[in-house]
Amino acid sequence: MSLGAYFRLARAVWVLAREGAFSVLPTESLPPMATAAIGMARLVERRSVRRTGRVDRLNAALNKLGPTYVKFGQTLATRPDIVGVDAAADLSGLQDRMPPFDPALVPAILQEALGTKATDIAELSPPVAAASIAQVHKARIDSPSGGRVVAVKLLRPGVAQRFRADIEGFYAGARFAERFIRPARRLKPTEVLQTLDHSARLELDLRLEAASISEMSENIKGDTGFVIPTVSWDHTAQNVLTTTWMEGIPIRDHAAIDAAGLDRRKLAAQLLQAFLRHAIRDGFFHADMHPGNLFADPATGNIIAVDFGIMGRINRYERRFLADILYGFITRNYRLVAERHFDIGYVPKNQSVDDFTLAIRSIGEPLHGRTAADISMAKVLGQLFAITELFSMQTRPELVLLQKSMVLVEGVARSLDPNLDIWTVAEPVVGEWLRREQGPIGKLNDLADHLRAFGDAANRLPVLIAEAELALAEHRAERNRPRERDGLLRAALLGVLGLGGLVLLALLYVLLRFAMQPSL
Incomplete structure (x- = not known):
């Protein structure tokens, strides 16, 4: 981990402390060590925060620090019961009311991503929503079958580089906590961060987002009360996603x-x-x-x-x-x-x-x-x-x-x-x-899971047999043992394989008995 990562993390802590970020956390919900750390961080708060208790610049501070910090602020914005009504109201601006990037960059982004299909997109509006990763424009796609109103989502230029810099600092903090703060180890901060890191990296490829929309559409096609847009695949690329406009x-x-x-x-x-x-x-x-x-x-x-x-x-x-x-x-x-x-x-x-x-x-x-x-x-x-x-x-x-x-x-x-x-x-x-x-369907699903595991084990048997025979041949060549010993080893090998077969048969018997049990 580079020194730059620790420097970025220290800078982030300083900025958040100055803007009163730690004052919105409920200290009664935290262990004594964390409460003490927050108390130390609050010593550098701006005077206006300490005097009024308002954190009106926290929104801007998180935006300045980078997209991963914005994601954290978006979560806090939904919890006025934890951070307070005023702080939640301020943080709500992080959800879709952030400054857009330069509109002059948009035509070149579309042309590079979509090629000739970029000319299908007409009447592109100014950004109707802008968040930490991307911004959305309203547009129209003209085709021989007729025009349709669409939403065009564009990744922010350079957002991947900013994200990598942010996440490197987070990893530095997680590893520091695991090394020097024993109670933090059971929380597995590095493993947790790896999970969030992976999901955020997927967010930086809009083709994967399009695939997610497609999969969820199939899952909910029989549901009511919850709807999602559909994808225009001809107008989608790594950094551009076009879907139906949802009013x-x-x-x-x-x-x-x-x-x-x-x-x-x-x-x-x-x-x-x-x-x-x-x-x-x-x-x-x-x-x-x-x-x-x-x-x-x-x-x-x-x-x-x-x-x-x-x-x-x-x-x-x-x-x-x-x-x-x-x-x-x-x-x-x-x-x-x-x-x-x-x-x-x-x-x-x-x-x-x-x-x-x-x-x-x-x-x-x-x-x-x-x-x-x-x-x-x-x-x-x-x-x-x-x-x-x-x-x-x-x-x-x-x-x-x-x-x-x-x-x-x-x-x-x-x-x-x-x-x-x-x-x-x-x-x-x-x-x-x-x-x-x-019920019966659940039991059939359980049986299918167990049979799948059984099938996987059965499919591995030929490989195990081949590996066992190879090991036996190598042993014979190296040791040059008498025939009697070889015979014993082969007999032992066959006995082990036979026992494995019996175990698999027994497992199949148990599964069949399980399937025939009456449902609850």
Whole structure:
């Protein structure tokens, strides 16, 4: 790691401290060491911040520091319950109201990326939205079959280089924490950062975003209440993405939503249920659902989502974990919640399941029967921090995007409906999926997974046999042992292979017995 990375990290900490970034963090939610560090950082705050408590320049500071810092600010903007209403309002400008890049660069970008297809794009507007990675223009595509209105998304020139510089500084901080701050090691900051790094690098190729839109379109084609644009593949490249234009009211414009006669409570429920459906049913979800990427259709009441640069994907085992956790809280089955944390490796096996169940109950019980407005997320986070440390809980980097996305979605939903009852809204989606998993279809899926594993093992048998024969031949050549020993070795080899075959047959028998069990 270069010295420049540490210098950039130190500069970022200085800028954020000066602009009061650390004053918006709920110190009651953090361990003593982190609280002490924040107290030291606040010593260099500008006098106006210390005097008034306002952090009106934080938006500009994050924008100045780079795109990865902007992404962090976008997440905080959805959580006024954590950072405060004023700070969240200031940070909301990071979502789609950032300064655009020089419009004179646009024609050359389109020509280089699309070649002759660039001439199809007409009536290109000034930027209608500009964020940290890209900006969007409204345009029209003329074709023999007729014209259509489209959204043209362009990556910011030089954004990849800025991102790499930012992320190098983040890696420097993560490795410093792992080396010198022992409690941070169980949080696996470097592995977490690698997960976020990978997802952000994917965001820098708009062809992959187009593919994500295509895949999600197939997943939700039978759904209602949630719509996304379609891709114009002829006008898409690494740094240009063209999709259908989606007209709607920004989800954060509550006054306009009310004026259009839309039910904000219904919109909040639709948003939360759509996210859970995508994550639990499909294992593929929009991982950047901040308010700048969400709209409400005044004609249909549908939620409209755009910007699919960051997507999350979880396997069936992780989907089952998420569903069981949510259902455990919904039904107040805290034992189930605790056991699933042990199963997936969040909690080490040397901890007590009973004690962890008690800790989970202490979090879950105060949340039941209370609306979102009555819940202090700062206090909940503080309790979670304490529990993770008490039980030596380990971070699962592959679930970081899911956790981040749930924070975003829950924040947007609670802004639409402060009286949102998360558990009541989540139950239809979670319960339906779990009932399906426990029924005949779920058992068939389980059997298919096991048979697939069995098939993979069977396919490896010829390779294992060939490797064993090769090892035997090399052993014979090197040792030049008597025939009797060779015969014994061959007999032993055949015995091992025969035993392997018996094991595979036994596994197949167990799978067949499993398939014939009655469903729950």
